Amino acid sequence: MESTQEIPKLCLAPMVRVCTHPFRLLALRHGADFIYTEEIIDKKLIDVERIVNEDLKTIDYVSNKDKSVVLRISEEEKPKLVCQLGTNNPETVVKAAKIIQNDVHSIDINMGCPEFFSIHAGMGAGLVKLPEKARSILQALTENIDIPISCKIRILPEATDTFEFIKTMQSTGIEHLSIHSRIREELSKGFAHWSIIREVIQNKDITIPIRANGDCFSCNDAVEIKRYTSCDGILIARGACHNPAIFNDIKDHWTTVSHEETKEEPAEDPYQEHKKPLHECGLDKLVEEETKLEEFKPEVKEGMSKNQAKKRAKKMLKKSKKDNSAQNGTDGKQSKTLARIIETRNHGCNKVEILSLCQEYLKIAIEYGNRFGNTKYTLNYMLRTHKKEEEAFQRVNSARNMKEMAKALSVDEFYTEQVAERPVLISYFTDTFYKKKNKLKRQKIEEEE
Numbered sequence: 050m051e052s053t054q055e056i057p058k059l060c061l062a063p064m065v066r067v068c069t070h071p072f073r074l075l076a077l078r079h080g081a082d083f084i085y086t087e088e089i090i091d092k093k094l095i096d097v098e099r100i101v102n103e104d105l106k107t108i109d110y111v112s113n114k115d116k117s118v119v120l121r122i123s124e125e126e127k128p129k130l131v132c133q134l135g136t137n138n139p140e141t142v143v144k145a146a147k148i149i150q151n152d153v154h155s156i157d158i159n160m161g162c163p164e165f166f167s168i169h170a171g172m173g174a175g176l177v178k179l180p181e182k183a184r185s186i187l188q189a190l191t192e193n194i195d196i197p198i199s200c201k202i203r204i205l206p207e208a209t210d211t212f213e214f215i216k217t218m219q220s221t222g223i224e225h226l227s228i229h230s231r232i233r234e235e236l237s238k239g240f241a242h243w244s245i246i247r248e249v250i251q252n253k254d255i256t257i258p259i260r261a262n263g264d265c266f267s268c269n270d271a272v273e274i275k276r277y278t279s280c281d282g283i284l285i286a287r288g289a290c291h292n293p294a295i296f297n298d299i300k301d302h303w304t305t306v307s308h309e310e311t312k313e314e315p316a317e318d319p320y321q322e323h324k325k326p327l328h329e330c331g332l333d334k335l336v337e338e339e340t341k342l343e344e345f346k347p348e349v350k351e352g353m354s355k356n357q358a359k360k361r362a363k364k365m366l367k368k369s370k371k372d373n374s375a376q377n378g379t380d381g382k383q384s385k386t387l388a389r390i391i392e393t394r395n396h397g398c399n400k401v402e403i404l405s406l407c408q409e410y411l412k413i414a415i416e417y418g419n420r421f422g423n424t425k426y427t428l429n430y431m432l433r434t435h436k437k438e439e440e441a442f443q444r445v446n447s448a449r450n451m452k453e454m455a456k457a458l459s460v461d462e463f464y465t466e467q468v469a470e471r472p473v474l475i476s477y478f479t480d481t482f483y484k485k486k487n488k489l490k491r492q493k494i495e496e497e498e
């Protein structure tokens with residue numbers, strides 16, 4: 050029997066370093082309806098040159114400062130590409146959006162990043178505590194930019210504060226709003242609170258489409274999130290790293306789920322932790338414990354010299370980065386906790402063919418001259434939750450250049466063919482193509498002088 054529920058828009062969520070050009074293409078080719086870029090800070094984007102790259106058939110936005118590629122876009126993804134910007138300023142974000150608007154489908158503002166550097170600068174999750182600033186940013190965009198605008202938020206510890214914040218954002222005329230249903234202090238730990246997404250959608254004063262985000266790791270999760278919250282779309286981050294084909298898997302699964310089946314609560318609901326009312330989740334205690342971060346803000350730390358405060362803040366930043374990479378398995382170790390959670394949720398879904406997906410990803414990365422460091426990082430993310438692929442994970446982490454990576458994943462023949470056809474690819478792998486080009490240009494000018 051066919052499900053009568055409409056399939057929500059399935060989106061690849063923004064992920065720093067993961068959502069660069071090759072991973073976005075991979076997700077798109079496996080059924081994602083929209084693909085988000087990694088967060089790009091507006092200030093970085095206003096200092097770029099837009100270059101049509103004939104070698105790669107892409108548009109490259111290249112930093113004027115260090116000639117690195119800030120964003121690479123191909124024709125195939127343009128109609129579905131959401132560019133996520135990080136900002137704390139309405140003027141700079143409008144400037145950045147104007148630069149990019151003809152090459153993307155829409156623009157999203159990051160109001161969810163919990164990192165110290167972001168909060169400290171009044172960006173990311175810092176913005177949900179500064180509703181007037183957040184409103185002015187979205188208002189400036191909807192008034193000055195011709196493509197759809199959206200934002201992605203984290204929730205606040207009090208449900209009523211989240212409702213009020215969303216209502217204020219809604220008043221700016223944005224197209225939709227995505228909710229990562231955790232508070233800032235939770236980072237990506239514990240269970241996402243789907244209950245708050247449901248409450249937001251049931252709130253009669255909130256009428257804009259809501260995209261749900263947090264803990265969608267399988268077809269089963271997607272069906273349950275849609276059924277429970279009635280969201281308009283789902284943003285998938287870590288679930289898409291574990292299985293970049295999750296989008297088509299969800300679509301395949303959808304028609305096999307009967308309406309009756311999706312309507313009834315199972316006797317023992319495997320999702321009960323996601324559905325707990327917010328006030329039962331001990332968030333206040335967590336907020337209290339985590340105020341450490343606030344405490345280390347240089348301007349609020351009394352009795353410290355400027356230098357001492359700066360040192361403290363740097364130390365905090367380093368620690369938060371270290372904690373994050375340990376938690377996410379980017380420190381060369383597989384992420385066992387996440388692997389366990391995902392395993393319990395994949396029952397009945399398509400088998401994840403991760404090695405062939407890694408090969409497919411790597412081929413795109415080679416073909417489009419993706420930076421080696423970025424390619425390795427993303428492959429690490431794709432493999433870190435597959436306990437059975439520990440060996441491949443180790444091989445990927447030992448590779449020191451693109452040639453070794455191709456060998457590690459048995460696509461060396463493809464690598465050799467591509468590089469023989471276009472030797473220039475090698476300078477793209479090291480992200481030195483535009484640097485070298487610039488150096489030659491400068492030398493030529495000097496010679497002429």
Ligand SMILES: Cc1cc2nc3c(=O)[nH]c(=O)nc-3n(C[C@H](O)[C@H](O)[C@H](O)COP(=O)(O)O)c2cc1C
Nearest residue numbers: 062063064065087088159229263264265285286287
């Ligand atoms: C590696 C990584 C990088 C991320 N980078 C961003 C980002 O650039 N912008 C953003 O809004 N969220 C970012 N996030 C958060 C995700 O978009 C998402 O909100 C979070 O992981 C919860 O969704 P999930 O349970 O599907 O992973 C990142 C998450 C991960 C794991």
